[in-house]
Amino acid sequence: MANVNLNPNDGNNPFARTPQEIKRKRIELGAQFTFLMMTMALVIPMLWIMWDLAYxxxxxxxxxxxxxxxxxxxxxxxxxxxxxxxxxxxxxxxxxxxxxxxxxxxxxxxxxxxxxxxxxxxFDFLTLNPKKRMTAGGVWAPLIGTFLLVLLSLVISAPIGILAGVYLSEFANDNWFTRIINLAVVNLAGVPSIVHGLFGVGAFVYFMDMGRSLLAASSTVAVMTLPVIITSTKEALTSVPQSFRAACWNMGATKWQTIRTLVLPNSINGILTGVILQVARAAGETAPILFTGALYYKKIADTGFDSFVPYGLEDRFMALSYHLFTVATQVQDVPESFQFGTAVVLIGMVLMVNSISIGFRIYLRARKRW
Amino acid sequence: MESTTTQSPKSTDSGSKPPGESQRGFRYYSNVIVDKFEWLFVGFIYLCGWSAILFVLAIFAFVFVEGAPAIFGNSDKITTNTQKAVKEISEQHGFDVSDSQLDQISAVVLKQLDPDKYHTANDDHPKEVFVTDVDGLTAIQKQWISDRLTSDLRIGRIKPFKLNPTDFASNEKWVPESAKKPQFGIFAMLMGTLSVTILSMLIAVPLGLGAAVYVSEFAGGKTRETLKVLIELLAAIPSVVWGFVGYMILGPILLDSFDSAVVGINLLNGGIILALMSVPVIVSMSEDALRAVPDSYREAAMALGANRIEMVFKVLFPAAKHGLLAAVLLGVGRAIGETMAVLMCTGHAVQIPEGLLDPVRTLTATIAAELGETAPGDEHYLVLFVIGIVLFTFAFLINIIADVIVKGIRTEQHG
Amino acid sequence: MNQNETTQLTGDLATDAPAAVKVHHESSLPISSDIHISFDNVSVKYGSDVALQPFDMQIKRNEIFGIIGPANAGKTTLLKSINRTLDFIPSAKVSGSVKVNGQDVSAIRGRRVHQLRRHIGMVFPLPVGLPLSVYENVAYAPRRAGMHDRRVLDELVEKCLRQAMLWDEVKDRLDMLGTKLSGGQQQRLTIARALSHQPEILCLDEFSIAIDPVTTMKIEDVLLELKQELTIVLVTNLVQQARRLADNTAFFNKSELIEFGPTEKIFSEPEQQITLDYVMGDFG
Missing domain, CATH: 1.10.287 (Helix Hairpins)
Incomplete structure (x- = not known):
């Protein structure tokens, strides 16, 4: 009597599944499967595309x-x-x-x-310059161009963006003007990149008379990344609790001392994560550099120091993203492997930088300080 | 003696000296310096803050100021070019023109050309300019100036131009470089943008929401983290690579699989690629929105005997609807603003699409394809900036609406 | 005579404390009289909400001044008005004058504000361990005041931690993060930090909330000792704590000062009925 074997499908068992329950269970499983398929419909094409590109x-x-x-x-x-x-x-x-x-x-x-x-x-594809109307050689010239572009834009936007974030979240009073600026910054982060390109043409190329050059393109990219750096800096700063600041102020520390000794050390990693993400974005964007300095083809030195710094600030330059556009749509008779190789190098670069950022964030989450 | 003691303060063992003296290392001095020059650092922060604010305002101002002559008429350009031409002709023939005479000439030209008249497809501007009623110029000088200005008018150097808003929005024809009758109508491109955006959203929204539900409610532990990282990486792929994928991989596939397709790069191609691009935004934002629903809601639903599907559709979706809507809106924003991908895979034909396999052209692609051929200040350049303003306004509206919706949730939760 | 006594006392403070431990203030506020802190017609508003109705009150040197009252009576706002941390709340408006050592705090400009805050130790009810090591938590304020000598700091940190009854628990792990301590330990760390910059005034706002009764009693003993050196403003919602410790007590209710006077008087024969109700526990 004590050892009754409860069969879930036995009619005498009060906990047996009713046909309705079984149906509901089936619907639930079906829906879960559908959701899984939807996710897979995203992931599998992506993996397949990656594989196809790489292959x-x-x-x-x-x-x-x-x-x-x-x-x-x-x-x-x-x-x-x-x-x-x-x-x-x-x-x-x-x-x-x-x-x-x-x-x-x-x-x-x-x-x-x-x-x-x-x-x-x-490594010839990575280290040689494009030759014979892009049908031979490699991608060194655009690769180094992208590198210089990202470096220069970062030199402009990272300090200004980070310090502006510090200003907006720590120093600025909370009045209507600051609120408008914050709104403008958030909105600017969502403005299409081609509009940033238009701004670059109007402001840097013609108005400030930089001409189409590395400097103009870097400034345009810097302006494009600026709002996002400001936003991520502000987010990192607000993640430091206000009570820490209040405690420091109560001990007679000035605002700057508080920021230097407490706020920045505890948010610098978050700030850097944001900046690294923008590095990846700057490397991949094409629209803002299309009219501000990127060039179809430019002959640069094959070896020596000049091959590492081939473009001056006033020069036009080759960039990997624009090079991909060029070899895919503008130039005839480029071998398929060259087109796909360029795409893979670009993706590889961007994903590598992004993985660094993601790894950094996971590491940070593991060692939370409060 | 003195010099040795000052050089090696550590060796002097004097109790009278404050003990602080002996241990002043790098850290001490760096701290002292940093604190002493606090105003410098703070000033620098203020400087950067304000320059960033200036940058931000400059972007807003610049796109509008550059496009303004197309909206309000380009009389300034006519005036400067007229005066330049008059100066050239006077040097060529060796007579002097005073500033007041220049003003009179340009006033006459402006009166005859009437730059406040809207530019339309059918407009009929005068073919000749006559300079009369200018004090102190001989008849032959006036004749020289008139001839020169008329030839300038014919080659379009002093052409009056003002964009007619209704014509701009409703004209299907886009013939910007025509020497005789350029036409600036963005209706077809607006339709192109809309159709690509709608198509991509039809694909991306169900997929994105489904994936978000799976990631947030069904997947557990490692699967979830892996999927999130994958989706984040998907978001990082540059748009030109997506364009390349559409152009090189998806295009041939579409061409093979549809007999009626004339070209592989068309509306469908662009829609699929844009969907793949905007899905990560939708997934991550809606996953955040779903995660923000308190677990007590889930537990209450489960306790009432709901299964997980009922919980998702009847509890989570209503509770997170604002966040989900904001996610979709941001996906739309990304799709509208996307440039390189649509430039490469929508086929680039200015026409109102009639089927999925028609090539189209979008607003962004137009700017990207044509800005390089224009000179600053001419009509085509101005109109491209006006298109920029239109895009800017779209993006701004979408962002503000999404912002208001998200803020709405916050106040709902707190108040 | 009075004047002499006070200068004598501060002189004692200066000589009694180990020379090394003395924090050098660039300009000490002048000592004028027996009254250490005085409130003349002070009122505080947050936007249009009145946080403190106008009131007058004096706090004497080297006393423990108890402030009691129900929640939302403006007690914390009063403390914040002394060291001008109300400046960080944009909507807050102070009128009237708060005088410390006879000097109006609202008249202090520029860097002197930070020196004023270094004269005043503040402990708020929520324990805040800074994400620095325990040692650096306590050494934070002296370092900001320009003291970087390791030996002096060692002595000071030990002294402050002992006064806050935390030394025995953390002496072996001074390099541990302050945020990883337990709530009660963090609260005592906060007290140690408030003592670390050698303040003249110590303001304690319901310091015993997170601390167990035994340790609270020990800290109370320390406070009685510290009274020789400091003026202590003790905000508490434990009425008996105020009765045990305070020399003078003020009662606040609904952002209004009801009355203040010698503690015995407040607790046995106050002028207002409402005060009696509150101290007897019949309130509300």
């Missing part, structure tokens, strides 16, 4: 894939080995030895193939 670029980038792949494996395996060595007292030496051996082997391998340039093309 069709493999003619010029196979070597780079290999080095990156082997590099990742070569770092991950020793990492796990070292972790295991920490836990396992007896085989510590074995694990550590294995880890060191793998690391050494891979570094020797990378050095060898880099020095002797064994493979087909090697």
């Amino acid at each position: 069709r670029a493999s003619d010029v980038l196979s070597y780079t894939y290999m080095v990156i792949g082997v590099g990742c494996v070569g770092l991950l395996i020793p990492y796990f080995l070292i972790e295991a060595a920490k836990r396992n007292e007896h085989k510590r030496k074995l694990f550590m030895g294995l880890a060191i051996a793998i690391l050494a082997g891979i570094s020797i391998w990378i050095v060898c193939i880099t020095v002797f340039n064994m493979d087909n093309g090697g």
Whole structure:
């Protein structure tokens, strides 16, 4: 009597499932499956597109894939080995030895193939300038152009943006003017990038007479990233509780002392995360540089110092995003692998920067200070 | 003796000296310096704050000021170009023109050309300019000036121009570079933008909301974190890469799969690509909105015997409706403002689309494609800036509405 | 005579305290009389809400001045008006004059405001551990005042932590984050911080909320000792705490000063009925 086996489908069991319940359960499962499919409808095309891009670029980038792949494996395996060595007292030496051996082997391998340039093309796609109307060579000139563009725009926008964020959230009084400015900043972050491009043409190229140049393009990109940097800085600053500030003020610390000793040290990581995200955005945007300085093709030095700083502030320059647009739609007879290779390099760059930012944020969440 | 003691204060063991003296290291001095020059740092912060504010205001001002002559008439340009031409002709023929005479000439020209008259497709501006009634000029000088100005008028250097708002908004024809009768009508491009945006939203909103529900309510732990990171990375892919994907990968697929498709880059292509681009915005914003619904709502729904689907549709969606609406609006904002992707994958034909496979052109793509060919100050350039103003206004309205909606939730929750 | 006594006392303070521990204030506020803090016709408004009705009150040097009253009586606002932290609330408006050592605090300009705040230690009811190490929490104010000598700071930190009854619990983990301490420990850390800049006035706002009764009693003993050196303003909603500690007590109700006077008088034969009701627990 005590040991009654409750069969869920038995009619005598008061907790048995009614047909209605079973139907509801089926509907629930069906809907959950639908939601899963919707998510997959986003994720799978994306992964497929990535794979397709990477696959069709493999003619010029196979070597780079290999080095990156082997590099990742070569770092991950020793990492796990070292972790295991920490836990396992007896085989510590074995694990550590294995880890060191793998690391050494891979570094020797990378050095060898880099020095002797064994493979087909090697890093040529990354290190050579475009040649023969973009049908040969590589993407070095646009790559370095994008790098300089991002660097220069960051030099302009990061200090101004961060300090403006500090000003708006710590110093400015809360009056109608500040509220309008805050609203303007938020709205500016949502303005289409082509409008920023228009602003750059009107303000920097013609009004300030910079002409179409690296400087004008960097300033335009800087103005585009400025509102987002201001917003993320303000967010990072407001995440520091007000009570900390009040405690410092009560001890006679000035506003600046409070900011320097307490607020900034506890929000600088959040601020940097925001700035890094804007690096990725600046590297990928095309519309703002289209009319402010980017160029189809510019011949630059192949080697030496000039190949690293090929564009002066007054010069027009090649940029990777615009180069992708060019080789895809404007130039005839570009090999497919070159077009896809350019896209993969651009995506790789942007996603790498973004992953750094995401990793940074996860790390920050793990070590919360209050 | 003295010098040795001052050089090595650590060696002197004197009890009378305050103990602070011996340990002043780098940190001490850096602190002292930073505190001493506090006004400098604070001043710098103020400077940067205000320059950023100036930048922000300048963006608003500049786009409007650059486009203004197209809206209010370009009489300034006519005046300057007329005066320039008169000076050239006077140097060429060797006579002097005073400033008051210049003013009189430009007044006469403005009167004859009437720049306050709207530019329309059919307008008939005078073909010749006659300079009369100017004090102190001989008849032959007036004749020279008139000839020169008439030729300037024919090549469009002193052309009067003022955009007719109704014609601008309703004309389907966009022929900006025509020498005889340029036409500036954005209706077709407006339709292009609208159709691409609507199509992309039809795809993106259900997918985005479904994915947000899955991520926030069904997926757990690691799956959830992975999906969120993937979606964030999806949001980071540059628009030119999306355009490339549409142009190189999706285009050929569409061309193969639809017999009636003439080109692979068309409305459908643009819609799909834009949907993929705006989905991450929608997912992350609506996921935030769903997460913001307190867990007590979920528990109460479960306690009443609702299953998770009923909970999602009957409890969470009503509770988070403002946030979801804001998410959709921001997705719309991104779709309207997108440039490079639509430039590369919508086919770039100015026409009102009649089917999914027609190529279209959007407002943003027009600016991106044509601004490079224009000279500052001429009509085409001005009209492109007016299109910029239109886009700016769209973005601004969408942002403000989304902002108000989100603020609305906050006050609802707190008050 | 009075004048002499007070100068004598501050002189004692200066010599009794270890020379190293003395924080050097660039310009000490002048000592004028027996009255340390005086409120002349002071009233505070937040926008259109009246937080404090106009009132006059004097707090004597080296006494414990108790302030009692129900919630929302304006007690915390009163403390904030002394060290001018009301400046950080844009809507707050103070009229009348708060005088510390005879000097009107609203007349203080520029950097002198920070020196005024260094003369006044503040402890608010919510425990706030700064996200710095315990040591740096206590050394924060001296460092801002320009003291960076490790040995002096060590002594000072130990002294303040001992006075706040926290030393024994944290002496082995001074490099731990102040935010990771328990609530009661953080509250005592807040008290130690308030003492760390060697204030002349110590304002305690319901300091015992997060602290257990035994430790509270110990801190109360410390306060009685500190009375020799400081003026203590004690805002409390524990009526008996005010009775135990305070020399003079003021009763606030609904943003109004009802009365103030010697503690015994307030507790045994106050002038207003409402005061008696409150101290007897018959309020409301």
